[in-house]
Amino acid sequence: MAERSVPFRDKAIETAPRPEIEKIQTAALRTQIAQALKTPFYRPRLEEAGLSSPDEIRSLADLSRIPFTSKGDLREAYPFGLLAVPKDQVVRVHASSGTTGTPTVIYLTQKDLDLASDTMARCLTAAGATSGDVVQNMMTYGLFTGGLCFHYGAELLGAMVIPTSAGNTLRQLKFMKDFGTTMVHATPSYLLHLHQAIADEGYSRGDLRLRMAVTGAEPHSEELRLKIQDKLGIEVYNCYGMSEMNGPGVAFECVHRAGMHVWEDRYIAEILDPDTLLPVPEGEIGELVLTILCRDAMPLLRYRTRDLTRFIPEPCACGRTHRRIARFTGRTDDMLIINGVNVFPSQIEEVLLRTKGVGANYFIIVDKDGVLDKLTVQVEITPEMFADDSRVINALRERLKSELQALITINPVLEIKQPGSLPVSEGKAKRVSDLRPKE
Ligand code: AMP
Ligand code: ZN
Numbered sequence: 444m445a446e447r448s449v450p451f452r453d454k455a456i457e458t459a460p461r462p463e464i465e466k467i468q469t470a471a472l473r474t475q476i477a478q479a480l481k482t483p484f485y486r487p488r489l490e491e492a493g494l495s496s497p498d499e500i501r502s503l504a505d506l507s508r509i510p511f512t513s514k515g516d517l518r519e520a521y522p523f524g525l526l527a528v529p530k531d532q533v534v535r536v537h538a539s540s541g542t543t544g545t546p547t548v549i550y551l552t553q554k555d556l557d558l559a560s561d562t563m564a565r566c567l568t569a570a571g572a573t574s575g576d577v578v579q580n581m582m583t584y585g586l587f588t589g590g591l592c593f594h595y596g597a598e599l600l601g602a603m604v605i606p607t608s609a610g611n612t613l614r615q616l617k618f619m620k621d622f623g624t625t626m627v628h629a630t631p632s633y634l635l636h637l638h639q640a641i642a643d644e645g646y647s648r649g650d651l652r653l654r655m656a657v658t659g660a661e662p663h664s665e666e667l668r669l670k671i672q673d674k675l676g677i678e679v680y681n682c683y684g685m686s687e688m689n690g691p692g693v694a695f696e697c698v699h700r701a702g703m704h705v706w707e708d709r710y711i712a713e714i715l716d717p718d719t720l721l722p723v724p725e726g727e728i729g730e731l732v733l734t735i736l737c738r739d740a741m742p743l744l745r746y747r748t749r750d751l752t753r754f755i756p757e758p759c760a761c762g763r764t765h766r767r768i769a770r771f772t773g774r775t776d777d778m779l780i781i782n783g784v785n786v787f788p789s790q791i792e793e794v795l796l797r798t799k800g801v802g803a804n805y806f807i808i809v810d811k812d813g814v815l816d817k818l819t820v821q822v823e824i825t826p827e828m829f830a831d832d833s834r835v836i837n838a839l840r841e842r843l844k845s846e847l848q849a850l851i852t853i854n855p856v857l858e859i860k861q862p863g864s865l866p867v868s869e870g871k872a873k874r875v876s877d878l879r880p881k882e
Contacts, residue, residue, distance in 0.1 A: 447698055449697065450571055451568065452564060452568040456708050457763045457765065458764055460764060461764060464707050464764060465503055467708045468503060468707065468708070468711055468736065469500065469501075469502060469503055472503070472505075472506065472711065472736065473497040473500045475736060475742045476489065476494060476496075476497040476509075476744075477497040478739055479527065479742040479744055480496075481528075482520075482524065482525050482526060483520075483524050484516065484520040485742065488510050489509070489510070491510075492508055492509065494509065503711075506711065506745070509734075509744050509745050510744070510745065511720065511747050512743055512744055512745060512746045513747050514539075514547055514687075514749075517547040517687065518545040518546075518547060521545050521548060522548060525741045525742070525743070526740065526741060527739060527740060527742055528552055528739055528740050532552045532740065533551065533552060533740055536550050536551075536586075537549050537551075537586055537588045537591070537690065539685070539686040539785060540583075540586075540660070540783065540785050540852075546586070547687060550741050551738065551740050552739050552740045555689075555739055555740050555741075556595065558709070559596070559690070559737070560592070560598070561599060562693075562706055562737070563599070563690075563691065563692040564599040564600040565706065566682065566691075566706075567596060567602070567657070568600065569695055569696070569763075570655065570680040570695065572655065573601075574600055574601030576603070576625045577602065577623055577626070577652075578597045578605065578624070578625070578627075579604075579619060579622075579627045580593055580608070581607055581615060581637075582608070582660065582691075582783070583608055586686075587686070588684065588685075588686045588689065588690025589690060589691055590606070591690075592691060593657075602626070605618055605622060605624065609633070613640070616640060616641065616644055616646060619653065620646065623652040624651070625655070626654065626655045626656065626657065627653065627657075628656070628657045628682075628691075630658060630660050630661050630783040631668070632661070632782060632816060633783075634679070635671060635674075636813070638671070638674045638675050639813070641675075653675065654678065655678045656671070656675070656677055656679045656680070657680050657682050657691075658679055658682065659691055660780070661780040662771050662773070662780065664770065668700075678700070680695065680700065681696050681700075682694075682695050682696070682703070683750075683768070683771075687746055688733055688735055688743070689737075692706075693705065693706070693710055697759065697763060698761065699759060699760050699761055701755075702767035702768060703768050704759065704763050704765045704766070705765055705766055705768055706765055707765045708736070709737040710733050710737075711734040712731060712733055712768070713731075713732040713745070714727075714728075714729040714752065714753060715729050715732050716729050717729065717730040717751075725754055725756050726753055726755070728751055728752065728753045729751065730748065730750065730775055731748045731750045731752050731768065732745050732747055732748065733748055734746065749774045749776045749778065751772045751774060751775060752768045752769050752770070754767070754768060754769075755767040755768065777789075779809055779875070779877065781809060781816045781818050781853055782853065786818070786853065788807055788875050790850055790851055791807055791847060792805070793850075794846050795822055795843065798839070798842070798843060798846070800827070800828035801823075801824060801828075801843070802822070802825050804822075804823045804867065805820065805874060806820075806821040806822075807874055808821070808875075809875070809878065809879060811879055816879065817856065818855040818856070819858060820856070820857050820858070821858045821860050821865060822857065822858070823860045823862055823863070823864060824836065824860070825862060829861055829862055840857050843857055
């Protein structure tokens with residue numbers, strides 16, 4: 444690895460000394476506060492915290508005076524409570540994957556979009572991608588940022604981008620072969636599925652030109668990365684992001700693949716104890732809290748990601764000064780990520796409990812079906828419904844299935860259970876069992 448040259452998109456920024464990064468962050472934070480003060484959501488909150496002017500931010504230490512923002516706040520502010528520019532300046536809207544009734548949306552101006560694309564292009568360059576690459580994006584296009592925001596970054600890099608979107612594996616393989624795809628963007632589970640399909644369809648390594656993959660959207664272990672690299676004979680780069688922060692590319696691995704650099708000129712990252720909300724000692728695990736510094740349309744200050752990680756204190760061999768974060772070890776809430784889609788158990792509960800004939804007890808099982816995730820929902824029905832004929836029960840099953848699919852975009856297996864057959868837990872109900880191996 445020592446021989447390998449380290450590519451940069453913006454070397455001066457990417458290797459800037461810490462005091463310079465902090466200077467950039469402080470100035471940008473002031474701008475973000477100015478934007479936030481224009482929004483109905485933040486203005487009263489900031490004023491209450493004594494931050495009625497951006498000049499209150501004198502150094503980064505003043506960050507701790509800023510109140511936190513949560514996913515619930517985003518829902519509360521839906522649709523325009525966080526808009527800081529005139530509506531006609533917004534050119535794009537995105538939302539979190541698999542959202543509930545009230546989605547968490549973001550809005551971007553053209554400048555915001557250009558910066559987001561630039562960040563993504565910076566990530567891809569750091570991983571060694573170039574304009575010569577043929578990039579096949581297997582993430583879902585639409586509201587989810589993994590499709591379009593990645594796409595724009597790869598285009599800005601000058602790569603040839605094939606927007607195949609998710610699924611339809613046989614077509615994916617055909618495009619990979621016919622266009623000589625060199626890089627794919629997909630979830631880790633889909634990469635495994637792809638490997639299986641390559642074998643099943645009788646493709647040989649010589650048929651494909653694949654050399655690297657960018658993966659993210661769901662937690663995965665180093666062992667899984669090594670497995671995918673080995674099976675496909677490619678390099679696999681971890682990419683972290685979330686819709687709230689402009690999607691993929693908030694943090695990304697360089698060619699050393701040893702933790703993800705957070706782009707600190709564009710985000711302020713804090714790692715806090717989720718209970719005390721104070722910083723954990725450097726290098727210890729805590730909740731990642733992010734402040735976006737590169738968005739005019741929608742400021743987001745000290746956003747509680749709920750994702751658990753730690754800073755890697757040692758400097759990286761690539762020379763970048765932007766700190767690295769380690770793989771995520773989990774979340775502080777009960778959000779499940781199923782085939783890359785965010786699902787809260789409460790969303791499932793909402794559908795079940797509003798449906799006539801459904802009893803009070805249900806159970807959610809997440810497991811693997813081959814390499815992909817499988818969601819099973821077991822639901823007790825009422826004694827009256829149970830006494831009804833099987834056609835009525837089947838109709839209920841189909842209705843629940845399609846309502847759940849519409850809400851969470853995943854096709855679940857639905858098992859109807861007779862009243863009283865599911866275990867009743869003592870104390871706090873345990874309604875979710877995640878049986879996926881912790882790879
Ligand atoms: P979304 O807003 O739909 O893009 O979902 C964002 C969430 O996906 C994050 O808050 C993380 O929980 C998860 N996520 C994204 N990228 C990764 C990654 N590389 N490793 C682990 N989890 C990830
Ligand atoms: Zn590095």
